[in-house]
Amino acid sequence: MDILFLAGHRAYERIRSGGLSADDVKMVVGASGAAKWLVLHGLESALFGQWFTGRKKPLHLYGTSIGSWKSAAAARQNPKAAFDSLAQAYIHQHYQGRITPDQVAVEAERILHKFVGPGVPKEVLKHPYCRLHLSAVRCRGPLASDNPKIEMFGLATAWLANRISRNLFRRFCEPLLFYDKRDSPPFCMNGEFPAGEVALSHENFRQALLASGSIPCIMKSVRTISGVERAAYKDGGLFHYHPAFDFLGGEDGIVLYPHFYSQVTLGWFDKNTPGRMADGRMLSDVLLLAPSPSFVAELPMGEIPNRRHFVSLAGHDDERVAAWEKTVKISSRLGEQFLEVVETGQIRELVQRIE
Secondary structure: OOEEEEEOHHHHHHHHHHOOOHHHEEEEEEOOOHHHHHHHHHHHHHHHHHHOOOOOOOEEEEEEOHHHHHHHHHOOOOHHHHHHHHHHHHHOOOOOOOOOHHHHHHHHHHHHHHHOOOOHHHHHHOOOOEEEEEEEEEEOHHHHOOOHHHHHHHHHHHHHHHHHOHHHHOOOEEEEEEEOOOOOOOOOOOOOOOOOEEEOOOOOHHHHHHHHOOOOOOOOOEOOOOOOOOOEEEOHHHOOOOOOOOOOOOOOOEEEEEOOOOOOEOOHHHOOOHHHEOOOOOOOOEEEEEEOHHHHHOOHHHOOOOOOHHHHOOOOHHHHHHHHHHHHHHOHHHHHHHHHHHHHOOHHHHOEEOO
């Protein structure tokens, strides 16, 4: 199999007994991960371009960093074309010499200009069933600086705080939720976003997306966003790297989680920390969809695209672009396989429990 079907406790029992239909899904979650999202292009194109088509009930979309950007693509009238546009704009980033925040700012603005052109905020916020929600973090102390040395000190201090507890870490970067005011997400007002909850609007749409993906030390903070206090806003993945909390707040349904990994890591500083991986109880209503190890082995370079390729293949952009475009092409197999497995009911036998 090219795709793994991994389910939290309640989701596992539900799928084992009754399979899965599009109307079972109440929310779709998108994780941080920069270029890694390219491996999910074909899967998400099939989900939003075919499987959810014609839906009547609201479908909540929540993401951080690139997860928020691809969620915005999913909420377009033609999601397949939007995913294609985002992928091409993202793949064709080009840098000369040492990559600096100023260079990244130029490329980020180029991608946003191509991806979120005139009329896009209105289109997304009037989508018949998709409800876009995303988050950034409001930074405090030295972490709020854009001076490289001070920001690095802030990151080191935040890393130490996170080693002690995520609650202490939250004092350095407070999650802020942007939501579609037509239908608040089920997790709204659950205390997960101490910096506040702000309705998305035509005025703050682009800046909220940019803040959600502003990687520390790689990109500058976003300091002015309509509707929120002036502060240093950075990548939502700092705290919610791979978002994991009670997404549905007791409501019935499935949370679909297309992911590039088979594990969910809570925060940016929690990589390779077993105690900070979400288990089947935390992901109780989640169906995680991830590429299998055998599928990943077939990809160019035998791995999922990642941000390090900008450095390891510096000066060889043609090679990087070709590899990433091939990954996008191959990823269509994930979408085809998902549709077949769900339609035939095979998912009841293929789903595995997240312990």
